[in-house]
Amino acid sequence: xxxxxxxxxxxxxxxxxxxxxxxxxxxxxxxxxxxxxxxxxxxxxxxxxxxxxxxxxxxxxxxxxxxxxxxxxxxxxxxxxxxxxxxxxxxxxxxxxxxxxxxxxxxxxxxxxxxxxxxxxxxxxxxxxxxxxxxxxxxxxxxxxxxxxxxxxxxxxxxxxxxxxxxxxxxxxxxxxxxxxxxxxxxxxxxxxxxxxxxxxxxxxxxxxxxxxxxxxxxxxxxxxxxxxxxxxxxxxxxxxxxxxxx
Numbered sequence: 640x641x642x643x644x645x646x647x648x649x650x651x652x653x654x655x656x657x658x659x660x661x662x663x664x665x666x667x668x669x670x671x672x673x674x675x676x677x678x679x680x681x682x683x684x685x686x687x688x689x690x691x692x693x694x695x696x697x698x699x700x701x702x703x704x705x706x707x708x709x710x711x712x713x714x715x716x717x718x719x720x721x722x723x724x725x726x727x728x729x730x731x732x733x734x735x736x737x738x739x740x741x742x743x744x745x746x747x748x749x750x751x752x753x754x755x756x757x758x759x760x761x762x763x764x765x766x767x768x769x770x771x772x773x774x775x776x777x778x779x780x781x782x783x784x785x786x787x788x789x790x791x792x793x794x795x796x797x798x799x800x801x802x803x804x805x806x807x808x809x810x811x812x813x814x815x816x817x818x819x820x821x822x823x824x825x826x827x828x829x830x831x832x833x834x835x836x837x838x839x840x841x842x843x844x845x846x847x848x849x850x851x852x853x854x855x856x857x858x859x860x861x862x863x864x865x866x867x868x869x870x871x872x873x874x875x876x877x878x879x880x881x882x883x884x885x886x
Contacts, residue, residue, distance in 0.1 A: 642679070645671055646692040649679050652733065652807045657688035661735040661818070666799075670719040671807055672730045676700050678719065682710030715774060721783035722803050728858060729787075731807040736799035737818035739825060744768060744796050750821045753835040758820055759844040762792055763854055766817055767874045771796035785881035789855045789869065792817050841870075 640648070649671050656662050656669075667687050670680045680696045681687070696708035700723060703716045719732040743750055749768040752758040767786050772778040783801065786793045792802045792813050800817055804810035827833045849857045869877060 642673060642697070643692070645673060645679055646695040648807050649681060649695050650690050650692045652811055653681050653687045653690040655811065656733065656735045656814075657686065659737075659815075661737040661814070662687045663736070667733075667735040668713045668715055668719070669734075669807070670698075670716075670723075670732050672700070672723065673697065677706065678723065680712055680716065680719070682708070683713040684711070717775060717780050718783050718801050721780050722787040722801070725784050725787040726803070726858070728805060729803040730805050731810040732801065732803050733807070733810045733814055734799060734801045735814060737814065737821070739821040740794065740800050740818050741798075742825075743821050744794055744798060747796070750794060750817055751824055751833070751835060752820060753841065754820055754823055754827075756836055756840060756844055758816060759836070759841060760848045760851065760853070761816055762813065763790065763848065764841050764845060764870050766790065766792050766794050766820075767877070768794040769796055769874055769878070771798070774798070781882045782878055785878045786874070788881060789877070791853075 649669055653669050656667055661667065665684055665686060668681050670678045673679050676699065678698050678700050680698050681690055682694055682696055685694065694710060696710060696712055697706045698704065698712060699706055700720070703712060703720055705712060715734060718734055722729050722732045740750060750766045752762045752764055752766060767790055769782045769786060772782065783793065787803065792800060794800055800814050802810045802814040802817070804813060824833060845854070848854045
């Protein structure tokens, strides 16, 4: 997609996340890959419903330096850069604060994908909930780089969601599904029973996910364990293992 058309897309999805109520004030940010070495990004200090294509910045993918545009980049740019560095297939990243997902992160509850078979195929059998860390710290960057290697949606403790995709539509839909699952999970919990799909279904569903070209096994980036194994490992142990491997 040529640059001006992609700028329009970034602005359009910026307005969509505002319309959905996933952001307030100056919350949230969006980027899209522009060739190998550049990304487009929403600027800082803008309500996402107000952003237009002429506001979109062009940044260097490696450093985050502004290459063109009249505004400043947002402080949470590291989330996006780390996702891009973790995976060559990532073409777009969205960060927002959908309310129900945010409530779950504040309560320290993981959003379950194993509520429906379709969610396991779309997102895998886990949306990892990372521990709260100071935004912009080394730990926050390590969370995104390591978990981003394996997962398409990351749930940040006391913060929000980060999602990726091969385009903005996919990144948006993945975040939409995560928020939808959180709403269904809350409803089931209020009714007094959260019934997950049978364990024996999960392996077959993950196989279908891989056949669809989704997930780390399809990308050949899973090292040392299967997805089934990882579903039982605490998120912080996964991060520690992958961070060690990056050194």
